[in-house]
Amino acid sequence: MKPVYWKPKYGTRSSRHKAWARQEAKREEALKREPAVSHRARLRALFRR
Numbered sequence: 496m497k498p499v500y501w502k503p504k505y506g507t508r509s510s511r512h513k514a515w516a517r518q519e520a521k522r523e524e525a526l527k528r529e530p531a532v533s534h535r536a537r538l539r540a541l542f543r544r
Contacts, residue, residue: 506514
């Protein structure tokens with residue numbers, strides 16, 4: 496493996512995009528796993544507070 500002479504202080508655009516895409520996939524999976532809650536139930540819970 497070659498030594499790293501220069502490393503960006505912040506993530507580059509491509510590395511940030513890859514990280515964002517991975518997180519997006521995780522969020523999509525989590526949404527699929529969650530039981531579907533109806534809009535009415537969600538609104539009821541919102542106004543109950």
